[in-house]
Amino acid sequence: MQSPHHLRCEYFTNPIGLDETKPRLSWLIRDERRGAKQSAYQVQVAGDVSLLQSEQPDLWDSGNVESDQTSHVEYAGKKLTSTQRAVWRVRVWDHNGQPSAWSDAASWEMGLLKTSDWKAQWLGVPDASIIADPEDDSLIASPILGRAFDIKKNITRARLYITARGLYVAHLNNIRVGDDLLTPGWTHYGKRIRYQAYDVTDLLHSGDNDILVTLGTGWCVGHVAWRQKIYDNKPWLLAQLHVEFEDGKTLTIASDESWQQATGPIRFSDMLMGERYDANTPTPRIGQGDWGPVETQPMDKGVELVAGVGPRVRKTLEIKPIGVTARPDGVFIFDMGQNMVGHLRLNVTAPRGTTVQLRHAEMLSPDGSLYTENLRKAKQTDCYTCRGDAQGETWEPSFTFHGFRYVELTGLPTGVSPTLDTVTGIVVHSDMPHTGQFECSHKLVNQLQHNIEWGQRGNYLEVPTDCPQRDERLGWMADAQVFAPTGAYNFETAAFITKWMVDVRDAQHDDGGYTDFAPEPMFKEPGTPKFPPHGAPAWADAGVIVPWAIYEFFGDKRILERHYVSMKRYLDFLSERSTDFIYIGQDSNNYGDWLNHNANTANDLIGTAYFARCADLLSRSALALGKKSDARKYASLFKKVKAAFQRRFVTPDGRLVSDTQTAYALALNFNLLPDALLPRSAEFLAHDVQHGRFGRYPTNNRQPSITTGFVGCSLINPALSDNGSNDLAYKLLLNEKYPSWLMPVVHGATTIWERWDGWTEKKGFQNPGMNSFNHYSLGAVGQWLYSHVAGLRIDPEHPGFARAIIQPQPGQGLTHASFTYDSLHGRYRSAWKIEGDTLHIDVEIPANTGATIVLPTADAGRVKESGQPIDKAAGLRPLSPDDEGRVMLDAVAGSYRFRVQPFEVG
Numbered sequence: 051m052q053s054p055h056h057l058r059c060e061y062f063t064n065p066i067g068l069d070e071t072k073p074r075l076s077w078l079i080r081d082e083r084r085g086a087k088q089s090a091y092q093v094q095v096a097g098d099v100s101l102l103q104s105e106q107p108d109l110w111d112s113g114n115v116e117s118d119q120t121s122h123v124e125y126a127g128k129k130l131t132s133t134q135r136a137v138w139r140v141r142v143w144d145h146n147g148q149p150s151a152w153s154d155a156a157s158w159e160m161g162l163l164k165t166s167d168w169k170a171q172w173l174g175v176p177d178a179s180i181i182a183d184p185e186d187d188s189l190i191a192s193p194i195l196g197r198a199f200d201i202k203k204n205i206t207r208a209r210l211y212i213t214a215r216g217l218y219v220a221h222l223n224n225i226r227v228g229d230d231l232l233t234p235g236w237t238h239y240g241k242r243i244r245y246q247a248y249d250v251t252d253l254l255h256s257g258d259n260d261i262l263v264t265l266g267t268g269w270c271v272g273h274v275a276w277r278q279k280i281y282d283n284k285p286w287l288l289a290q291l292h293v294e295f296e297d298g299k300t301l302t303i304a305s306d307e308s309w310q311q312a313t314g315p316i317r318f319s320d321m322l323m324g325e326r327y328d329a330n331t332p333t334p335r336i337g338q339g340d341w342g343p344v345e346t347q348p349m350d351k352g353v354e355l356v357a358g359v360g361p362r363v364r365k366t367l368e369i370k371p372i373g374v375t376a377r378p379d380g381v382f383i384f385d386m387g388q389n390m391v392g393h394l395r396l397n398v399t400a401p402r403g404t405t406v407q408l409r410h411a412e413m414l415s416p417d418g419s420l421y422t423e424n425l426r427k428a429k430q431t432d433c434y435t436c437r438g439d440a441q442g443e444t445w446e447p448s449f450t451f452h453g454f455r456y457v458e459l460t461g462l463p464t465g466v467s468p469t470l471d472t473v474t475g476i477v478v479h480s481d482m483p484h485t486g487q488f489e490c491s492h493k494l495v496n497q498l499q500h501n502i503e504w505g506q507r508g509n510y511l512e513v514p515t516d517c518p519q520r521d522e523r524l525g526w527m528a529d530a531q532v533f534a535p536t537g538a539y540n541f542e543t544a545a546f547i548t549k550w551m552v553d554v555r556d557a558q559h560d561d562g563g564y565t566d567f568a569p570e571p572m573f574k575e576p577g578t579p580k581f582p583p584h585g586a587p588a589w590a591d592a593g594v595i596v597p598w599a600i601y602e603f604f605g606d607k608r609i610l611e612r613h614y615v616s617m618k619r620y621l622d623f624l625s626e627r628s629t630d631f632i633y634i635g636q637d638s639n640n641y642g643d644w645l646n647h648n649a650n651t652a653n654d655l656i657g658t659a660y661f662a663r664c665a666d667l668l669s670r671s672a673l674a675l676g677k678k679s680d681a682r683k684y685a686s687l688f689k690k691v692k693a694a695f696q697r698r699f700v701t702p703d704g705r706l707v708s709d710t711q712t713a714y715a716l717a718l719n720f721n722l723l724p725d726a727l728l729p730r731s732a733e734f735l736a737h738d739v740q741h742g743r744f745g746r747y748p749t750n751n752r753q754p755s756i757t758t759g760f761v762g763c764s765l766i767n768p769a770l771s772d773n774g775s776n777d778l779a780y781k782l783l784l785n786e787k788y789p790s791w792l793m794p795v796v797h798g799a800t801t802i803w804e805r806w807d808g809w810t811e812k813k814g815f816q817n818p819g820m821n822s823f824n825h826y827s828l829g830a831v832g833q834w835l836y837s838h839v840a841g842l843r844i845d846p847e848h849p850g851f852a853r854a855i856i857q858p859q860p861g862q863g864l865t866h867a868s869f870t871y872d873s874l875h876g877r878y879r880s881a882w883k884i885e886g887d888t889l890h891i892d893v894e895i896p897a898n899t900g901a902t903i904v905l906p907t908a909d910a911g912r913v914k915e916s917g918q919p920i921d922k923a924a925g926l927r928p929l930s931p932d933d934e935g936r937v938m939l940d941a942v943a944g945s946y947r948f949r950v951q952p953f954e955v956g
C-alpha cells in the first residue's frame with residue numbers, strides 16, 4: 051500500500067482558524083489490488099514538522115489503531131489552544147499487515163477560541179460622514195478603514211483575523227488578503243458572526259506597513275428578504291493582526307480608535323441592486339487625502355464570533371460571451387451562453403468620466419431587449435466611471451452578485467462598439483469539491499445534468515438559496531431538502547451544509563418549529579409567537595432531513611450530534627401540533643406541493659407524510675448515535691403516524707385520497723403503505739403518469755407526464771423504478787413536451803427553471819411576479835439519475851460510502867450511462883453500455899470499501915466478469931437474489947468488467 055494522501059482536517063486542506071477543539075482528520079489510501087483494505091492506522095501530531103521528523107509527536111500519537119477508519123478520525127491529543135498550529139501525518143497497514151510509508155505532513159491551525167482573545171473594537175463611519183448615492187439615498191458609499199504601522203524585527207508568522215457586519219475586502223501593503231468573496235458570509239448576525247483567519251506572513255515587511263479594509267453592505271446592511279438594514283444600519287469592521295517575531299515577541303494590531311476612515315471609489319454596493327465604482331476617486335493612501343476619525347463600538351458579549359473556515363465563496367470559473375448584438379436603440383447585449391451567477395469583469399478603453407452601465411438579466415424579451423421583469427426589485431446593475439487610461443482599464447465589482455445570462459451594456463462613446471473581450475463572466479459560489487460526474491447517451495439528458503450542476507453552482511452561494519437573481523435569494527428550506535441528495539452527489543456539500551444547519555438552528559422557534567428559510571432575518575418580535583412563519587410541511591422538515599442526508603453521504607455523525615436536541619424539539623413541535631398524529635401545518639404558511647401542475651395534494655397528507663418521515667429519520671439518527679431508547683421511542687412514533695396516515699389517506703384498494711403523483715411518491719418512498727397494498731398503489735401512480743389524472747391532462751400530451759411540484763419531483767422517479775415501472779420513469783425523464791424536465795432543455799435552458807411553465811411556446815413567459823430561471827428544486831431528479839440510471843447508491847448500513855450499492859437500471863431510450871463519484875473513501879464508478887444484445891457494466895470500488903452489486907438480470911449464467919463466470923471471478927461472492935430475483939454479488943474493492951449476454955432492456 052502506498053502512503054496515504056489527500057490529508058484533510060474538517061473537510062479542508064491545511065485549514066487556518068479552526069474552532070473545533072477536536073478536529074476530525076481524514077485521508078485517502080491508494081491501492082489498486084482487489085480487496086485492498088486498511089487494517090490499521092497511526093496518526094502523529096506535533097507542534098512543528100521537525101518534531102514529526104524526529105519521531106517526537108508532542109501533541110498526539112494515536113499509536114497503531116486496528117481500524118479501517120479513514121475519515122472523521124477525531125483528534126485525541128493534548129488540549130488545543132488559541133492560534134495553536136498542529137502538523138500531522140498518518141501511515142496505514144494493509145490487509146496483510148504491511149505498513150505504508152508515512153504520508154507527507156499536513157497541518158491545521160486553531161483560531162481565536164476565547165472572547166478574551168479579541169482585543170479589537172468594532173469600527174464604523176460616523177453617521178455624518180456616510181455618503182449616500184445621489185439617486186437612491188438608501189445606498190451608501192463603501193468606507194475604507196485603515197492605519198499604518200511599523201515593523202522593526204524579522205517576522206516568523208503573521209495572521210489576520212477579520213470580520214465585518216457587512217462585507218469586507220482587506221489589503222495589506224496594497225496586496226489583497228486572500229481570494230475569498232463576500233466574506234464574512236451570512237449568519238444570524240444578532241447571534242453569531244463568522245470571522246476568517248489568513249496567513250499574511252508574506253504580505254508584511256520590515257519598515258512601514260499599512261492595512262486598508264473596504265466595507266460593503268452585504269446581507270447585514272443591504273437589501274435582503276424584501277427589506278434593508280435588517281441587522282444593522284451601516285457596516286462595521288472587526289480586525290486583529292497578530293505578528294510573531296524571530297525573538298519570540300509578538301505584536302497585535304487591533305481595530306481601534308487609532309484607525310481612520312475615508313471614502314473610496316465604490317460609490318455604493320448592494321447584493322441585489324449592484325455596485326457603482328468611480329475610478330476617478332482613487333483609493334486613498336494612509337497619510338494622504340481626506341481621512342476622518344472612526345466610530346468605535348465595544349464587542350457585544352451576546353454575539354458569538356465563530357470560525358468561518360469554509361467553504362468560502364470564490365471565483366471558480368471564467369466564461370467568455372458567445373455573442374454581442376448592437377440594438378437599434380444604441381445598447382449592446384452580450385450573451386454569456388450560460389445562465390450564471392457572479393459578476394462581470396469589464397475591460398474598456400474610453401475617455402475619462404465615461405460611465406459604462408451593465409444591467410444583468412436571465413432572459414431576453416421577444417423583441418430582443420433585456421427581460422428584467424422577473425427580477426422584481428433587484429436592479430442587478432453595475433456602473434463603472436472610467437479614469438481614461440489610454441491602454442484601457444479593467445474592473446470587477448467587489449460586493450455584489452447577479453444571476454444572468456444576458457448583459458446590456460450602455461454608455462460607451464458614440465461610435466464605439468464593445469467586442470467579446472469587453473466582458474468576462476466571473477462565476478462565483480461556495481467553493482466545494484466537485485465530486486460527481488454523470489454522463490449518458492442522450493444529449494438532452496446530459497444538458498439536463500449540466501443544468502442541474504449549474505443550478506447548484508448558482509444557488510449554493512453561502513447558503514442554499516432558492517434563486518440567485520430576483521429580490522429573494524433566501525435559504526428556503528423545502529428547496530434545500532428536496533435537492534440535498536442530488537447536491538451531495540455532485541459536490542462535497544458536507545462543510546457547506548454543516549454551516550447552514552447552524553443557521554437553521556439559530557432560526558428555530560422557541561416552540562421547536564423550524565422556519566421557512568434560514569437564516570431567518572426577520573427578528574422574532576416579542577408577543578408575536580407565530581412570527582416569523584414556521585412549521586410548514588416539507589419546508590420545516592428540512593431541519594431533520596438535511597442533516598440525515600449529510601450523515602448518509604459523508605458518514606458525518608457530528609452533524610447529527612450537534613443537531614440532535616434541535617431535531618427532538620421539532621418532533622415535539624409536530625407531536626403537539628398534530629391531532630391524532632395528523633399534521634396539517636399552520637394557517638399562516640402552507641405551501642403544499644409548491645408549483646405542481648394542476649394536481650394539488652392535501653396539506654394534511656403532505657404534513658403527515660413528513661411527520662412520519664421525520665420520526666423515522668430521528669429514530670435512525672438516534673440509533674446512529676447509540677441512543678437506543680430514543681431510537682425505540684421515535685420508531686414507535688413513526689408507526690403511530692404511519693397508522694394514522696393509512697387510516698386517513700389510504701383507501702382499502704390502495705388508492706390515496708389525494709390521488710396525485712406526489713401523494714403516491716411520498717407514500718411509496720417514505721414507507722407509509724401496508725405491504726399488501728404496495729403493488730396497487732404503485733399501479734395507481736403508474737397509471738397517473740401514463741394516462742393523466744381523470745384524463746384531464748392536455749390531449750396533445752399522450753406521453754407520460756409529470757404533475758408534481760417541488761415536493762414530489764425528487765421522489766417520483768425512484769418510486770416508479772423501485773416499484774416495477776422503471777420503463778415509465780425513463781419515459782417521464784425523456785418526455786420533451788411540457789410539463790417535463792426536457793422541455794426547457796429543448797428550448798435552450800442552461801439552468802433548471804423554477805416552474806414547469808416558466809416559458810412555453812404557447813404562452814411565452816409565466817407571471818414575472820415569480821418566475822426564476824435558476825431554481826434548483828425541480829433538478830432534484832438528478833438523485834435518480836445517479837442512484838438508479840447509473841446505479842450508485844448509498845448503503846444504509848455503511849453510511850458515507852464506506853460501502854455502496856451498485857445497481858444500474860438500464861431503460862429504453864439510453865444506450866449508456868455512467869457516474870463517477872469521489873466519495874470520502876475515494877472514487878466509485880458505475881457505468882453501463884448496451885451493444886447489440888450485450889450489456890457491459892464497468893464498476894470501480896475504491897480501496898478499503900466494498901459494494902453490493904445488483905445486476906439487471908435474473909440469470910447468473912449470462913454474466914461474466916473479465917471473461918470469467920462470476921462464481922470464478924476474484925473478489926466476487928454470489929449472494930441470494932434480491933426481491934425481484936436479480937443477481938446479487940458481494941464485491942471487494944477493485945475494478946470489475948461485467949458482461950451480460952444476451953440482454954434485453956425492459
Ligand code: BGC
Nearest residue numbers: 516517522526528529641644
Ligand atoms: C421561493 C421558493 C420557496 C417558496 C415558498 C418562493 O418565493 O422562490 O423556492 O420555496 O417561495 O413558498
